[in-house]
Amino acid sequence: MSKTNGTDTGARTDVPADEREQERVNTAAGDRLSTAPREETIEAGAGVPAMGVIGWIRWFWRQLTSMRVALILLFLLSLGAIPGSLIPQTSVDDFKVQEFKDQHTTLTPIYEKLQLFDVYSSVWFSAIYILLFVSLIGCIVPRTGQFVGQLRSRPPGAPKRLTRLPAYTTWRTEAEPEAVREAALGVLGKRRFRAHTVGDAVAAEKGYLREAGNLVFHIALIVMLVAFAAGQLFKSEGGKLVVEGGGFANTLTQYDDFKSGSLYDPDTMAPFHFSLDDFVGTYEESGPQRGTPRTFEARVTYTEGVEGPERKGVIRVNEPLVVDGTKVYLIAHGYAPVVTVRDGRGKVVSRSSVPLLPIDNNITSTGAIKVMDGYRDKKGTKTQLGFKAFFVPTFAGEGKGQMFSQFPGAEYPVLALSAYTGSLGVDSGLPQNVYQLDTSKMKEFKNEDGELLKKMLRPGEKLELPDGAGSITFDAVEEWASFQISQQPGNGWALGGSIAAIAGLAASLFIQRRRVWVRAVRGPDGVTVVEMAGLGRSESAKLPEELGDLAAALITTAPVAPASPAASAVPAASAAEQKPDTPASAEDGRGAPDDATNEAGTRPVHPAEAPSEGAEK
DSSP states (O other): OOEETTEEOOOOSSSOHHHHHHHHHHHHHHHHHOOSOOOOOOOTTOOOOOOHHHHHHHHHHHHHTSHHHHHHHHHHHHHHHHHHHHSOOTTTOHHHHHHHHHHOTTHHHHHHHTTGGGGGGSHHHHHHHHHHHHHHHHHHHHHHHHHHHHHHSOOOOOOSOGGGSSEEEEEEESSOHHHHHHHHHHHHHHTTOEEEEETTEEEEEEOTHHHHHHHHHHHHHHHHHHHHHHHHHHOEEEEEEEETTOEEESSGGGOSEEEEOTTOOGGGOOOEEEEEEEEEEEEOOSSTTTTOEEEEEEEEEEEESSSOOEEEEEEETTBOEEETTEEEEEEEEEEEEEEEEEOTTOOEEEEEEOOOEEOSTTOOEEEEEEEOSSOBOTTSOBOEEEEEEEEESBOOOTTSSSSOOSOSSOSBOEEEEEEEEEOOSGGGSSOOOTTSOOOTTEEEOBOTTSSBOEEEEOTTOEEEEGGGTEEEEEEEEEEEEEEEEEEOTTHHHHHHHHHHHHHHHHHHHHOOOEEEEEEEEEOTTSOEEEEEEEEESSOOTHHHHHHHHHHHHHHTTSOBOOOOGGGTTSOOOOGGGSOTTSOOOEEOSSSSEEOOOOTTSOOOOOGGGSOOTTTTO
16 A cells, blocks of 8 residues: 555555445445445544534434334333323323322322323323324335335346245246236136236236225224224213212203313203113122122113103113213112101101212222201201211121121111211311211310210101200112213224224234236247246245145146256156155256245255345346
8 A cells, every 4th residue: 555645545556446436336335225325424623514404303203203113102102101001191080099198198299290190281292192103104105105105116126036035936838928928827816916928927916905904004003093082082981979879961060070171162061861760789698699780770760862752771881872972881889877856846747758979899888967957956046967877788786797798789778877066167168078077167066974875776766856846757768870971082093093003903913915026938949938936025835835725726827848858957747746855946047046935936045146136126
């Protein structure tokens, strides 16, 4: 190597100029054929060119629309849904969220900052959701264009040497090359191949539904995302507890609790009404499964529209009543003792069914009975009454353990009451739990021993309040049912998207895209040489078998020519008619005998002969 001023010029002076030029050309050609990343040479003192704003935008878009980033975002979305399933959500149950906050005072500030009580409407979850949406669209649009272009194009022509393909067979026939190609077109067409003649060969391709399934899968994901977003924005959901004989009208003021999406319009509520005629609950009465629910049915009468006709219906668990796109679900039930409260003069102050909340599977229930208006004490002063209530539908009896129900059916109902008088606190303007009694501003009624007045009552029995303050009578037992009335417009689209996603994924996994070529040329001895070869886009054990079936079908039109001394140097009969233990020689196009074809009509090849990545092009 010669040097000038201490710098290596890289020029070779001991080689003629024409050889140096040829070496430069060979090096450049090798660089063009190489699949390795091209190394850019940066001269000394030269800086890396800046990408600029447009360059960075393009780089970010390419990264966002790559399949790798889409999978990462999908994984992050699934991870983000985990805390929404484990931590109580404000959009689902405010009481559970408040209970969680009261029990976890240390974690509550952290969860609130991370928006873990409102996961699905949080900033970070929405960001992942939107980025995934954009990423899927960016993946689908260019691939759809490419797929349409593939559908409009024709299969490529046959490679020069079909022997290099992973599935190959050949035989000689006395049929004319044109007749063989025509027969090949017919055979491939019957097998739903897209086929056409290119030169001396027939090119065919099959399995386009693989890419179609892939596109359907991604489009279905977008449909599911849109449906989920629409369901969250336009949904409405509320609860209503109805006692037997009571009813509900679908207006905002009738709900016990109500939640809706940010874009929901209350004016779009479907006008309907229903009343609970009867609730039927049956349970297993004997054996190890005693007390197990068997039947839960809410028998209702409903009207659709403002002046629609009355209709009968039955609401069961997971079998909602559907009225004008709104679904009414049965979610819970319990008992409501019917009680009558009288003042000291015997005047009926209140008579109502009081729903109580179950606390176990046998429907042991607790609650409160509140008399807010109409009651006066023995002096004629207006005041309020309150009773803590404890109800068991099947009482085991005194002296047989604690007062808990032994069976969920109302076989031996007992109502235990304790009485208070004073202010219930309902006039303060603050919300109050109807199932709890605030006794902070109330006084206990005392019995003869100076203790809290309490008594267990059977239906028909009453509790007399001391000093002529009145009485409360346990009249009967009714049942109540709790309903969830929901309207979610995106459910149908989400279901359709899920089904389409499964179908598209199945198509992309089980459909194999492959190409088949059939070449028919006249050999030196005038006998037609037929070559068949197949190439799959992915590894598939069915490709050789399919090629063998195609060869067997084509042989009926182009039968194997009888062997002759002049044909000793040309390919032998197809292995589709040979046994594995009777090998036949074949010409590989390079003057050397080819490997024996097997019974399926394919030629096994050494891995070194496997086609390169661009062989099918």
